[in-house]
Amino acid sequence: MTPEDLERAAGDSAVGGVSAYFDHAATSWPKPTGVVDAVVRALTVGGGSPGRAAHRLGLEASREIYAARTACAAFLGARRSKDIIFTRGCTESCNLMLKGLLRAGDRVVVSSMEHNSVARPLAVLARLGVEVVRVAAHENGTMDPASIEAALSAPTRAVVCQHVSNVTGTIQPIAEITRIAHNAGAVVLVDGAQAAGHLDVDLSQLGVDAYAVSGHKGMLGPQGIGLLYLNPELEVDGLLEGGTGGGSETVEMPSSRPDRYEPGTPNTPGILGLGAAVAFLGGEGAAQRDQEQLLTQHLHEGILDIGGYRVSGPAPGSPRGPVVSVVPDSGTPPELAAWLDREHGIACRAGLHCAPWAHETMGTRDTGTCRFGLGYGLTETHVDMLLDALRVYRS
Amino acid sequence: MTRRQKRPFVVFGFETTHDALAAEAVLKAADLRVVPIPAPPVLGALCGIAMRIPPESAGRARDLLAAADLDPVTRAEIEDF
Structure with a gap:
C-alpha cells in the first residue's frame, strides 16, 4: 500500500469522512492490504x-x-x-x-x-x-x-x-x-x-x-x-x-x-x-515504527507549543509508545473528542480508557483524558491537521 | 478404473497437529517423501494427523526428527495406497 493509498484510505472512511484516525491504541485502522x-x-x-x-x-x-x-x-x-x-x-x-x-x-x-x-x-x-x-x-x-x-x-x-x-x-x-x-x-x-x-x-x-x-x-x-x-x-x-x-x-x-x-x-x-x-x-512496516516515534514526538511538542492542554506521561523527548493523552484547560476530554470528530473528522478517544488505576496514578481519575493513539497510515499531514484543530479549540 | 495395490509404509504419530506439521516441514526440507494422513487406529489414536513415509526413509526420518526435538509419540508399520 502506497502513502497515497493510505492517505486515501484514511480520508475515505466508509462510515463517513474520517480525516485522520488517532485511535490506534484502541484498534489499528486501516489494515495493510496483505492482512485483508x-x-x-x-x-x-x-x-x-x-x-x-x-x-x-x-x-x-x-x-x-x-x-x-x-x-x-x-x-x-x-x-x-x-x-x-x-x-x-x-x-x-x-x-x-x-x-x-x-x-x-x-x-x-x-x-x-x-x-x-x-x-x-x-x-x-x-x-x-x-x-x-x-x-x-x-x-x-x-x-x-x-x-x-x-x-x-x-x-x-x-x-x-x-x-x-x-x-x-x-x-x-x-x-x-x-x-x-x-x-x-x-x-x-x-x-x-x-x-x-x-x-x-x-x-x-x-x-x-x-x-x-x-x-x-x-x-x-x-x-x-x-x-x-x-x-x-x-x-x-x-x-x-x-x-x-x-x-x-x-x-x-x-x-x-x-x-x-x-x-x-x-x-x-x-x-x-x-x-x-x-x-x-x-518487512516494509519496520519503517512505520520509526515514523510513529517521530510523529508522536512531533504531536507531543506541538501540543505543548499550543498550550492550554495538560499532557500526561513522560516528558517530551523521553522514550514512549505512540500515545499522547491530554486534558484541556477549558472544556472536558469528551467535549474535545466529540468536537474533533464532528468539526474535523478526527477520530480519538476520551474517558478512562478501561484503566482507572492508571488515571488514579496520574491524577486524572475525575476527568479522564482525550487520547491520541498513533499508528500505521498516519503521516505528518495528519498530525499537523490535529494540531491545527487543537489550536482552534483552544482559541 | 484400476484398483491400486497397497504398499508398506511407516507412520509417525504426534501429540499435536503443531508437532505433526513441524515434522512435515523438517522431513520435506530433507527431500523425504512425507505425506500427511488421518492417524490410523494402529497408532492408538482415532483422530489427528500422522506422517507417512516410505520404509526405506524411516531411519533417516527418525534421526532428523530427533535432531529437531520432534520425537514422535507413536510409530507403526502399515500398508496403504
Missing part, C-alpha cells in the same frame, strides 16, 4: 477446519496456522513456536496467564498502571484468596524497579506489569523488573497490548515468563485474535476444555502446547490475518 487478502483467502480459498481432517483444505489451513504461529514466534523473539498460544485477544491472554497461574494463598505484586484486562481478573482472584499488592507508579506513569523490589519483601508468586501504558505511552523497565522479580523467586507476567508491533519486542532479551499480545492494535491484524507467549518452564492451567483434533479417546486435555490451551476450532481468518500482519511488520 489473508482474511479473504481464509474465508474463500482455504476454508477447511485446521487440525482435524487430513484432506487438502484442512491440511492447508493447518499449515497456514503453523506458518503464522512460527512467524509470530520469530517476530517476538520466542525460541519455540509451540509456546505461542492463540487467543481471542489480549484480554483473554491476560486472563489465561493470571487465572491459569494464581491460586488462593498466592501473593501477586502489580503496577498501578494496569488496564482492566489485568485489574478485573485480579479482582476476581482476590475474592478467591489471592493477595494482590498494588505498587504505585511515578506520576509520569513509570514503575520504579526499586518500588517493585520493596514490595517483594514477602514470598510472591508473580509480578504483573504492562509493557506500555495505554493511557500515557509510558514504557516500563520490564527487563530490570524481571531481573528483580526472578531474584525474589517470582515469575513475571506482562500485558504487552500497547507494545507489540509498536516497539521492537524481543522476548529472549526481556526474559519474562508470560507476555500477552493484542493482534489488532500495533500488530495490525484483525480484531478477535491475540496471543499469549508462555515460557517453556511456566506451567499454567487452561481456561477451557474441549476438542483439539487429537487424542479424542480420552476426556483429558492434551498436555502439550499449543493444543493444551486451544480447544475448539481456531479463528483461522484471524490467525492468518495476524500472520500476514507480522510479515508486513517485519
Whole structure:
C-alpha cells in the first residue's frame, strides 16, 4: 500500500469522512492490504477446519496456522513456536496467564498502571484468596524497579506489569523488573497490548515468563485474535476444555502446547490475518515504527507549543509508545473528542480508557483524558491537521 | 478404473497437529517423501494427523526428527495406497 493509498484510505472512511484516525491504541485502522487478502483467502480459498481432517483444505489451513504461529514466534523473539498460544485477544491472554497461574494463598505484586484486562481478573482472584499488592507508579506513569523490589519483601508468586501504558505511552523497565522479580523467586507476567508491533519486542532479551499480545492494535491484524507467549518452564492451567483434533479417546486435555490451551476450532481468518500482519511488520512496516516515534514526538511538542492542554506521561523527548493523552484547560476530554470528530473528522478517544488505576496514578481519575493513539497510515499531514484543530479549540 | 495395490509404509504419530506439521516441514526440507494422513487406529489414536513415509526413509526420518526435538509419540508399520 502506497502513502497515497493510505492517505486515501484514511480520508475515505466508509462510515463517513474520517480525516485522520488517532485511535490506534484502541484498534489499528486501516489494515495493510496483505492482512485483508489473508482474511479473504481464509474465508474463500482455504476454508477447511485446521487440525482435524487430513484432506487438502484442512491440511492447508493447518499449515497456514503453523506458518503464522512460527512467524509470530520469530517476530517476538520466542525460541519455540509451540509456546505461542492463540487467543481471542489480549484480554483473554491476560486472563489465561493470571487465572491459569494464581491460586488462593498466592501473593501477586502489580503496577498501578494496569488496564482492566489485568485489574478485573485480579479482582476476581482476590475474592478467591489471592493477595494482590498494588505498587504505585511515578506520576509520569513509570514503575520504579526499586518500588517493585520493596514490595517483594514477602514470598510472591508473580509480578504483573504492562509493557506500555495505554493511557500515557509510558514504557516500563520490564527487563530490570524481571531481573528483580526472578531474584525474589517470582515469575513475571506482562500485558504487552500497547507494545507489540509498536516497539521492537524481543522476548529472549526481556526474559519474562508470560507476555500477552493484542493482534489488532500495533500488530495490525484483525480484531478477535491475540496471543499469549508462555515460557517453556511456566506451567499454567487452561481456561477451557474441549476438542483439539487429537487424542479424542480420552476426556483429558492434551498436555502439550499449543493444543493444551486451544480447544475448539481456531479463528483461522484471524490467525492468518495476524500472520500476514507480522510479515508486513517485519518487512516494509519496520519503517512505520520509526515514523510513529517521530510523529508522536512531533504531536507531543506541538501540543505543548499550543498550550492550554495538560499532557500526561513522560516528558517530551523521553522514550514512549505512540500515545499522547491530554486534558484541556477549558472544556472536558469528551467535549474535545466529540468536537474533533464532528468539526474535523478526527477520530480519538476520551474517558478512562478501561484503566482507572492508571488515571488514579496520574491524577486524572475525575476527568479522564482525550487520547491520541498513533499508528500505521498516519503521516505528518495528519498530525499537523490535529494540531491545527487543537489550536482552534483552544482559541 | 484400476484398483491400486497397497504398499508398506511407516507412520509417525504426534501429540499435536503443531508437532505433526513441524515434522512435515523438517522431513520435506530433507527431500523425504512425507505425506500427511488421518492417524490410523494402529497408532492408538482415532483422530489427528500422522506422517507417512516410505520404509526405506524411516531411519533417516527418525534421526532428523530427533535432531529437531520432534520425537514422535507413536510409530507403526502399515500398508496403504
